[in-house]
Amino acid sequence: MRVDPNLPVFTYSGSSGPPFWGSLCEEYNTCSSGEVQSPVNIYKDDVVSNTSLKPLTRYYNPTANATLVNNCYHVGIHYEEDAGVLNVDGKNYTLKKMHWHSPSEHQIDGVPYPAELHLVHKSNDGNLSVVAILYKYTDDNESDPLLSQIKDQVDALPHVECGNPEAQISLGNLDLTELRNQTTKYYRYAGSLTTPPCSEKIIWTILGKVGVYSGRVHFTLKGKESVGGGGGT
Numbered sequence: 001m002r003v004d005p006n007l008p009v010f011t012y013s014g015s016s017g018p019p020f021w022g023s024l025c026e027e028y029n030t031c032s033s034g035e036v037q038s039p040v041n042i043y044k045d046d047v048v049s050n051t052s053l054k055p056l057t058r059y060y061n062p063t064a065n066a067t068l069v070n071n072c073y074h075v076g077i078h079y080e081e082d083a084g085v086l087n088v089d090g091k092n093y094t095l096k097k098m099h100w101h102s103p104s105e106h107q108i109d110g111v112p113y114p115a116e117l118h119l120v121h122k123s124n125d126g127n128l129s130v131v132a133i134l135y136k137y138t139d140d141n142e143s144d145p146l147l148s149q150i151k152d153q154v155d156a157l158p159h160v161e162c163g164n165p166e167a168q169i170s171l172g173n174l175d176l177t178e179l180r181n182q183t184t185k186y187y188r189y190a191g192s193l194t195t196p197p198c199s200e201k202i203i204w205t206i207l208g209k210v211g212v213y214s215g216r217v218h219f220t221l222k223g224k225e226s227v228g229g230g231g232g233t
Helices: 018-023 145-156 215-223
Strands: 057-060 065-070 075-079 084-088 091-101 115-122 128-137 168-173 186-192 200-207 211-213
Touching: 065 145, 084 115, 084 128, 145 168
Parallel strands: 128 200, 128 211
Antiparallel strands: 057 084, 065 075, 065 168, 075 091, 084 091, 091 115, 115 128, 186 200
């Protein structure tokens, strides 16, 4: 099912997969013609240290109501109210949504991770800034605090056609304490949305600290990822 019925379906394989996104329609042209497309493969030896970058500061609202959704191309969390802000070089970006990709979209030294969380923020002038967290497996009971809060709801997400209004569950208030801590080590670059329409001028921040989660949670997130039309990141 299309997320936007006026735009063509894109997938992650076959004739409508990533190599062909740019030719699916005019709105997706940037996917093939863009100059700073995401995701990227980060090679540590090529990273340049920038001492002018400040620690990443996030102030997230613990009382903002959240909704878990399956919007066809990933499982995500949406906010309809003020969920707090990310400050990038003195400019505030409001948290609008977050979602997972499995496997990860970004790579470090050519190595993908089992999953990647995107926190999408938007400024008052309409610009986007995305914070990405890479995840690895754990064999013990340790797990990401955010995923631990919502694993039961992810399991209960209705197995209906993606994009259907029923494919969502109210989460109430989420504790984002671990996500709002200041971070001093991260990778920063200017890129694009990672799904059509692949719009550019997106500020990307890839956290240096890797999260952990169980294989069971990975299965539920990956199992509900499908296809879509007119996506986000």
